Amino acid sequence: MKDFHDYINAISPIPKETFDNLETCFSSALLRKNEYFVREGQYAQEIGFLINGIVRAFFLNEDGKEYTKQFFVGPSIIGAYTSLLTRQSNKIAQQALTDCEILVAKYSDIESLYNESHAMERLGRKIAEYYFMEKEQKEIEMALLDADKRYLILRETFPTIETVIPQYHIASYLGISPTQLSRIRKKMKPN
Numbered sequence: 001m002k003d004f005h006d007y008i009n010a011i012s013p014i015p016k017e018t019f020d021n022l023e024t025c026f027s028s029a030l031l032r033k034n035e036y037f038v039r040e041g042q043y044a045q046e047i048g049f050l051i052n053g054i055v056r057a058f059f060l061n062e063d064g065k066e067y068t069k070q071f072f073v074g075p076s077i078i079g080a081y082t083s084l085l086t087r088q089s090n091k092i093a094q095q096a097l098t099d100c101e102i103l104v105a106k107y108s109d110i111e112s113l114y115n116e117s118h119a120m121e122r123l124g125r126k127i128a129e130y131y132f133m134e135k136e137q138k139e140i141e142m143a144l145l146d147a148d149k150r151y152l153i154l155r156e157t158f159p160t161i162e163t164v165i166p167q168y169h170i171a172s173y174l175g176i177s178p179t180q181l182s183r184i185r186k187k188m189k190p191n
Contacts, residue, residue, distance in 0.1 A: 053100025
């Protein structure tokens, strides 16, 4: 739980008593490679803390083509936020790309803590602000940068991800084909 404590306090410090209350909401779990934290169509009820491992968030178009929206590399918060907040079915699946150690809590328990503590409310707001900024940054990159630059940003943001997950997930995240990714990687390889 030390990693969880350090992660939370780096976002927004909370008093020890508040953290102790938060900690009691979570239990340890393993998410095996290819298992889902949440599936498309489910009504999300849990939020997670990814201690280690890699989870991808993705959706399918009507033709069944996958689009990787995001990678979560531990330590990170995971969960189907829109489904949790709206109480509607989830549209973006979250699947483990590696074996993952996670902590899991019922979102309703976290909401109860928001009502009891301003520090918890602030923490929730800061997490939401972070993910909003991350989403906006990705949208800007997809709209304004070419694939080469997006690839370099991916390598900087997730330095080891290429050695761990299939290339087609990376290509999907970058909005390019696996063939295009192969060409970019070849072009950027030192001679």
